[in-house]
Amino acid sequence: MPTRFAASISPSQEPSQHVAALARRGVQRRYRRGALLIQEGETGDTLYIVLEGKLRAFLSDENGKELTLGVYGPQEYVGEMSLDGGPRSAHVEAMAPTVCSVVSRDQLLIYISEQPEFAFELMGRLIRRARLATESARSVALIDVYGRLVRLLNQYLDKALEPVAQERRLRERMTHQQMAQHLACSREMVSRLLKDLETGGYISVRDRWIWVLKPLPARW
Incomplete structure (x- = not known):
């Protein structure tokens, strides 16, 4: 059985009008519990916005050990790290039956051009996640x-x-x-x-x- 431990967990955020509006531009897809939405290292250009259920982002090694990077519920999203054209930086799986709106990079860029303030919201979430990861690393190392x-x-x-x-x-x-x-x-x-x-x-x-x-x- 894989050994699993977590670096951080995503805190609940207030629902965002921008996230809701962006979700309406995507394609709804349903995933069963345990389904792998994203694989680390693959090329991807889509953003997954959670409408129902819960997603887990994690890393794994060849021995089956897993490091959970975050858990994300409704009105949160994953996949934004690869929108620069680089490879996916982590795996993402459904922790429960989950419904997502899948938004393409082109749709995201169109939305940002129409609503440029959303770019600051996107950056804010990235910064919060980076701070959580730093705090978790400090906790594991020092406490x-x-x-x-x-x-x-x-x-x-x-x-x-x-x-x-x-x-x-x-x-x-x-x-x-x-x-x-x-x-x-x-x-x-x-x-x-x-x-x-x-x-x-x-x-x-x-x-x-x-x-x-x-x-x-x-x-x-």
């Missing part, structure tokens, strides 16, 4: 696994839900394997750390949802 776990749990706390007696739930169900992909460690390490936190009364697992019961200690 221990427990410290990365605390950051991940705090990052995923659902701020939209009112706390129950100061308890907060993560905004997504995450398996131990998925968490290990974000932390660049083994699933066994995640399981051991979560068990210790649960025993210490810091977290609780209810119906496969993780709840943080009180502030997590900075060190373990």
